[in-house]
Amino acid sequence: MKFEVQSVKVGLAGAVMLAAMSQAAFADENRMKVATTFTVLADMARNVAGDAADVVSITKPGAEIHGYEPTPQDLVRASDADLILWNGLNLERWFEQFIRVLGDIPSATLSDGIQEIPIAEGAYEGLPNPHAWMGLGNAQVYIDNIVAAFSAQDPANAEVYAANGAAYKQQLIDTLEPLREQIATIPEDQRWLVTCEGAFSYLARDFDMKELYLWPMNTSRMGTPQQVRAVIDGVTQHSVPTVFCESTVNTAPAEQVARDTGALYGGVLYVDSLSQEGGPVPTYLDLLRVTSETVAEGLTNGLNIQ
Template identity: 55%
Template structure:
């Protein structure tokens, strides 16, 4: 037999049960977004455009960093191990990466130059090895975008449709920049179509736009701006009557400024290759990098930019 207190508790429970059943089900705990790490800022920007808000993307290197001989920190190892995916360029660009990645555990990885036929480096200790700067060609950047889409879709199949739509939109933007660059660089007369830079990082760009390439050193390394390299470039600039010379933003431009002085050319300014700039700089995104470079090249070679 139950007492009055027990009967009251049972009655209250029976009255509350319909109200509890009418409450909406609690949502399942939201799944944390996947984390992707890219080896440098250009790749991170490309990946973010494909990922949109579905994936968190970050760069191991900061804006303005030189990528070839980057020295990974212990924190970089931690970040890579914590990531769900690491994106890297390959073709020997990140010479530090294989050693670094061996310490990053079993993190998934993707090489973004997969499927690209490389241009070989013409001289120096890396002769005949792939020139790694394939992203400097907007046409080949489309291969990067597709490789990013595939890697993200395999990582996060639930958002594959989003990645495909973002990749299509971003590829259209790259094609539009490419068309504008072709139109603007076509204005260069035949005798001013030599792109002289510090590093041989523009092989893919010069091939795309019908320019000739000259450089102080073939790839950033410990041998940069030697007397022999400077003398050879001075001779090239004089012989070809190159009106302006350039240097990459992440290396010392002093050797190229010496070339300009001694060869009677202008120093045309900095070009962006291995790194984006901070948001307030001229190349905070990959698309802006391409546009900024085309503008500097055009102004320098047409003589509409005063030497600095």
Template identity: 50%
Template sequence: MASVGLVAGCRSTVPVGGSSGRPVVLTTFTVLADMASTVAGDRLEVRSIVKQGSEIHGYQPTPSDVQRAIGAALIVENGLGLELWARRFTAAAGEIPTLTLSDGMDPLLISEDAYAGKPNPHAWMSPQRAMLYVDRLEQAFIALDPEGADQFSANAREYRRQLQDLDDELREDLASIPDEHRVLVSCEGAFSYLAHDYGLEEAYLWPVNAESEITPKRMARLIDTVRTRRVPTVFCESTVSDKAQRQVAAASGARFGGTFYVDSLSKSDGPAATLLDLQRHNVKLIREGLSSDGSQG
């Protein structure tokens, strides 16, 4: 598979593949499409392979997905084992150069079950790490379209500023949660980076959605954690069923506090239309849920 380092060297002119006449950049899922679009501005046409609301981990690309990818200038992926299907996809679409945003990053490791020792892929959930994604997008887009360098750099600089403001905001918001309630319980272990950055503990039903089997052992372990730690509120993510987590809430005496967005943005009129909106929506639920006394309504 071609690497992003080959983008500038293999093309003397900017490739054109979109209906707009602009070079097409494909991202593996909607969160990355939002980030890439913000850096690209109006110089590139950014599309997501996986649509809103779809589960990224076990996605199965369709023939129409592959057809739409032919002629693209670049594919942007997360890496860290998130998109296990991406190598087959790029091979089928014609060995499109690929940018892996997590390359060079020191990831947090999963500590439980069959995934123990493997990297947690959800690094974009840390605003500080998301800034590293922006750095790589800026570099790759300049290599792809050198004439747009000033625009890409200006967009990236402004986006990094917004992410730093977000980091400051989230740090202040989450600091208000009482010490005895600082356990974040979700369906997927997708909040490791956020928990690490802002001093929370994390508990979940399964490590990653690719392994979302709800065993009696996992269920019992989480119920015991919620009871023992007197966690007032539990949550789940938008791309999986919340049925099991609602059972955890009922069995433990906690309440179900709402739906997080992690692997997918919402629709444009929803609460998580961008990565910045996604983070603010999630943290609002966390702050409200973990600052309560946990009584069920």
């Protein structure tokens, strides 16, 4: 693996430099230092941390997480952490080797305790869909797991973490419940969520939607003629009004499905990564809100032009 070669290049000779550089990743040495595998988890963790802990993301905004290859700079961001948070469910296939290189740093798996949805087809058939943070109920489990991990590592601030977690869960509910109610007004037989990757199974379950996608997981085979044909047939058979695609992949296959079926291309959904500050989804709450709004508005507009 590329990561193996790069991590060896850091070497023992660079250990002192690495440790010194890592201090810059965290704002205050007196606070607990937390690293997360990707930006969505980092933002969730920051909302729980408040001013009691510093949180960084190993990967940057806009990164495609599934096939990510860590670099020495990623080691820098994580090497001084007191705690590392990761998703699990086979999402970060690079993480186990990554943490072995870092050494003995405590970690917590944030998807522990969620009700898993299995992947229905492809090379990962039967394994749990890893995008569990996209469900509102699951998001509350993630927050509880963050609170528990923070409190175990930093018990002096346990009450702060518990209060921040409770307030954050209420923010999520207040933001998403109106959007769930809006989607519920769409006729049930046309309440389909058609996307590129099958990354929205938990959102579809929470919004009482049926799901159709071009490929089940981001791999080397995405948007093949067979995948496109199967979704064209499904969209036609069920009179699906709108097709979407996520932000970190090529949208051309979904746009082709829309052209060939007469469905509306409803735009970009967000799932694996936040945007830069000032972008469309700089926070996890924005990611859920924008994605849900795009689905609700896209389906409504698609029905209006059918």
